Amino acid sequence: xxxxxxxxxxxxxxxxxxxxxxxxxxxxxxxxxxxxxxxxxxxxxxxxxxxxxxxxxxxxxxxxxxxxxxxxxxxxxxxxxxxxxxxxxxxxxxxxxxxxxxxxxxxxxxxxxxxxxxxxxxxxxxxxxxxxxxxxxxxxxxxxxxxxxxxxxxxxxxxxxxxxxxxxxxxxxxxxxxxxxxxxxxxxxxxxxxxxxxxxxxxxxxxxxxxxxxxxxxxxxxxxxxxxxxxxxxxxxxxxxxxxxxxxxxxxxxxxxxxxxxxxxxxxxxxxxxxxxxxxxxxxxxxxxxxxxxxxxxxxxxxxxxxxxxxxxxxxxxxxxxxxxxxxxxxxxxxxxxxxxxxxxxxxxx
Amino acid sequence: xxxxxxxxxxxxxxxxxxxxxxxxxxxxxxxxxxxxxxxxxxxxxxxxxxxxxxxxxxxxxxxxxxxxxxxxxxxxxxxxxxxxxxxxxxxxxxxxxxxxxxxxxxxxxxxxxxxxxxxxxxxxxxxxxxxxxxxxxxxxxxxxxxxxxxxxxxxxxxxxxxxxxxxxxxxxxxxxxxxxxxxxxxxxxxxxxxxxxxxxxxxxxxxxxxxxxxxxxxxxxxxxxxxxxxxxxxxxxxxxxxxxxxxxxxxxxxxxxxxxxxxxxxxxxxxxxxxxxxxxxxxxxxxxxxxxxxxxxxxxxxxxxxxxxxxxxxxxxxxxxxxxxxxxxxxxxxxxxxxxxxxxxxxxxx
Numbered sequence: 020x021x022x023x024x025x026x027x028x029x030x031x032x033x034x035x036x037x038x039x040x041x042x043x044x045x046x047x048x049x050x051x052x053x054x055x056x057x058x059x060x061x062x063x064x065x066x067x068x069x070x071x072x073x074x075x076x077x078x079x080x081x082x083x084x085x086x087x088x089x090x091x092x093x094x095x096x097x098x099x100x101x102x103x104x105x106x107x108x109x110x111x112x113x114x115x116x117x118x119x120x121x122x123x124x125x126x127x128x129x130x131x132x133x134x135x136x137x138x139x140x141x142x143x144x145x146x147x148x149x150x151x152x153x154x155x156x157x158x159x160x161x162x163x164x165x166x167x168x169x170x171x172x173x174x175x176x177x178x179x180x181x182x183x184x185x186x187x188x189x190x191x192x193x194x195x196x197x198x199x200x201x202x203x204x205x206x207x208x209x210x211x212x213x214x215x216x217x218x219x220x221x222x223x224x225x226x227x228x229x230x231x232x233x234x235x236x237x238x239x240x241x242x243x244x245x246x247x248x249x250x251x252x253x254x255x256x257x258x259x260x261x262x263x264x265x266x267x268x269x270x271x272x273x274x275x276x277x278x279x280x281x282x283x284x285x286x287x288x289x290x291x292x293x294x295x296x297x298x299x300x301x302x303x304x305x306x307x308x309x310x311x312x313x314x315x316x317x318x319x320x321x322x323x324x325x326x327x328x329x330x331x332x333x334x335x336x337x338x339x340x341x342x343x344x345x346x347x348x349x350x351x352x353x354x355x356x357x358x359x360x361x362x363x364x365x366x367x368x369x
Numbered sequence: 370x371x372x373x374x375x376x377x378x379x380x381x382x383x384x385x386x387x388x389x390x391x392x393x394x395x396x397x398x399x400x401x402x403x404x405x406x407x408x409x410x411x412x413x414x415x416x417x418x419x420x421x422x423x424x425x426x427x428x429x430x431x432x433x434x435x436x437x438x439x440x441x442x443x444x445x446x447x448x449x450x451x452x453x454x455x456x457x458x459x460x461x462x463x464x465x466x467x468x469x470x471x472x473x474x475x476x477x478x479x480x481x482x483x484x485x486x487x488x489x490x491x492x493x494x495x496x497x498x499x500x501x502x503x504x505x506x507x508x509x510x511x512x513x514x515x516x517x518x519x520x521x522x523x524x525x526x527x528x529x530x531x532x533x534x535x536x537x538x539x540x541x542x543x544x545x546x547x548x549x550x551x552x553x554x555x556x557x558x559x560x561x562x563x564x565x566x567x568x569x570x571x572x573x574x575x576x577x578x579x580x581x582x583x584x585x586x587x588x589x590x591x592x593x594x595x596x597x598x599x600x601x602x603x604x605x606x607x608x609x610x611x612x613x614x615x616x617x618x619x620x621x622x623x624x625x626x627x628x629x630x631x632x633x634x635x636x637x638x639x640x641x642x643x644x645x646x647x648x649x650x651x652x653x654x655x656x657x658x659x660x661x662x663x664x665x666x667x668x669x670x671x672x673x674x675x676x677x678x679x680x681x682x683x684x685x686x687x688x689x690x691x692x693x694x695x696x697x698x699x700x701x702x703x704x705x706x707x708x709x710x711x712x713x714x715x716x717x718x719x
Contacts, residue, residue: 021391021393023599024389024391024392024599024602026388026389027389032385032386035382035385035386035603036382036385036386039374039376039377039554041371041374041681042374042555043371044675044681073424073425073428073556074423074424074428074578075423075598075599075600075601076598076599077577077578077597077598077599078423078424078578078598080577080578081576081577081578105577108577109577109578112573112574112575112576112577113575196599198599198602204389204601204602204603204604205392205599205600205601205602205603206423206556206601206602206603206604223462224462225462225463225575225576226431226462226575226576227427227430227431227455227458227459227462228424228427228428228430228431228459246686247427248425248426248427248428249373249374249425249426249427249546249548249555250425250555251425251554251555251556251604252374252548252554252555252556253385253554253555253556253604253607254554254556254601254603254604257603325394331391331394336596
């Protein structure tokens with residue numbers, strides 16, 4: 020019940036247990052194609068280039084920026100937590116002139132302020148669900164105001180847990196991680212990019228490993244498969260299985276479950292004297308941030324939850340370190356029984 | 370029996386099956402520390418910063434270059450196959466002036482020619498075991514001639530299968546992949562770097578994801594653990610288990626097994642009219658390249674080996690496409706029974 024990874028769906032173990040195939044074996048390429056189809060359903064997109072990047076969520080962030088940012092590109096970033104800050108860092112290393120627009124931790128990114136920050140940015144970027152604060156920002160409203168800019172959205176903690184609609188919203192590039200609401204161990208970064216963004220690709224990005232021009236030749240599929248790097252076969256087989264479990268349940272059903280379980284957790288925390296940290300109306304169901312009452316030694320109770328009850332919850336980062344807990348109910352972990360177990364353990368300890 | 374991935378050791382499945390822990394859970398950090406210790410044994414190094422990079426072997430190549438190459442750095446690369454060529458590309462994207470020294474495919478890199486290519490390079494790089502040709506080059510002899518340069522060695526297809534001795538040889542930076550002679554699925558890049566190279570790190574490399582200064586704060590361990598990116602937990606648990614199997618057998622025993630099985634395969638191929646492609650004295654036991662006799666329709670027989678016998682062998686790349694086979698006997702796949710099964714299938718088909 021930390022801020023991710025959550026527990027994987029049991030089906031993932033069956034994916035891992037499949038015999039290891041070669042990365043050019045037709046049988047594996049079928050699994051990869053199916054995985055990409057499943058990702059398109061979860062992203063709600065028809066983008067042809069939709070696939071899991073061979074790295075964790077942060078590699079998803081890096082592939083998003085290095086393929087469209089040129090030296091001197093103007094990149095406007097909304098920052099309301101750790102991961103918005105990281106976007107600024109990654110964009111700057113790709114040579115961007117970064118226009119950083121800060122918002123208070125616990126508050127969402129304001130779409131108008133973000134749009135007004137620069138008259139003609141090349142890229143606008145924000146985090147949909149900030150893992151450091153438990154706040155949801157309105158990506159669709161930012162997309163409405165993007166003008167000619169490309170919009171990059173970090174959906175690491177949102178995909179699978181709350182509505183994401185890449186095509187309807189008008190998001191050009193988005194990435195996620197497997198270990199949050201998709202219910203798969205960390206190691207891959209689901210990624211999607213539309214035609215509009217593909218037309219603006221950097222021809223030779225600074226990263227060879229994350230060069231979309233080259234990777235498209237392997238995952239694109241239409242004109243044969245040219246080897247780029249060896250795909251992480253087992254992780255993709257695990258993702259294939261986890262997405263299968265998610266889609267068997269149904270995407271809306273998963274969103275509804277995350278909401279119901281998150282509400283139950285928040286109610287239980289408030290009843291026990293915790294204050295919810297994220298701004299009302301913008302609280303993530305899958306990640307609850309709560310200010311720990313001063314009467315509680317947060318680090319000690321957190322440690323005892325782990326050692327005595329096998330329950331992990333996350334501490335605060337940055338300005339809220341030592342003050343808030345971050346409690347995840349993501350993917351397979353989003354179960355009423357887990358919330359009940361956590362609250363009972365908390366009652367025991369307090 | 371392709372050029373990698375090979376079959377994983379059965380113990381790896383048990384690693385994958387362990388419950389998923391958080392990336393800051395003390396129990397997982399113990400697994401990570403043990404994994405790094407096991408990697409030190411396999412690399413034969415005491416380098417403190419030895420860990421699996423969160424990406425495949427090509428990410429290992431990229432982390433090696435972007436952290437020590439500055440714009441204008443002179444990088445001498447020995448090229449005798451695909452992966453030496455890839456090194457030139459990765460180094461150039463990091464801003465290097467690349468001095469490319471070509472050798473015939475099938476021949477090793479000549480240490481003297483490499484050393485004579487530039488009077489004072491910043492970096493010298495070569496591939497220990499070329500996956501595209503099945504050739505071993507003499508890394509120790511290059512290290513003897515490196516002067517003040519840093520030496521980067523690609524050990525993707527060598528580590529675990531033939532002797533590698535990072536400290537004794539004087540290699541400054543080396544990387545590998547999990548899916549070859551370590552007998553683990555693809556997805557991680559075992560990496561090691563010595564103090565001499567750490568003193569020359571680029572303070573802010575172009576890649577945030579592969580920034581060693583930041584990653585060291587998580588894997589370094591001595592002064593607490595600062596979160597950088599979420600480690601690929603399950604893959605690391607799998608690597609931990611695979612390295613356990615390898616070290617239980619013993620590193621020398623594994624080398625000896627690879628040699629014995631590779632010799633058997635080469636003998637069987639020669640008896641059937643194949644010519645060995647790699648230069649004598651430089652042939653890899655774990656990856657045999659053989660020129661297919663003109664009487665054999667190589668693509669058709671290769672396809673039927675896969676569909677009718679469940680045996681994968683690799684085709685040629687680049688100038689030897691359609692001419693050679695690349696047959697792997699790596700990690701758990703390096704078994705006499707596999708060679709016998711392959712040769713029997715070949716006899717059947719021919």
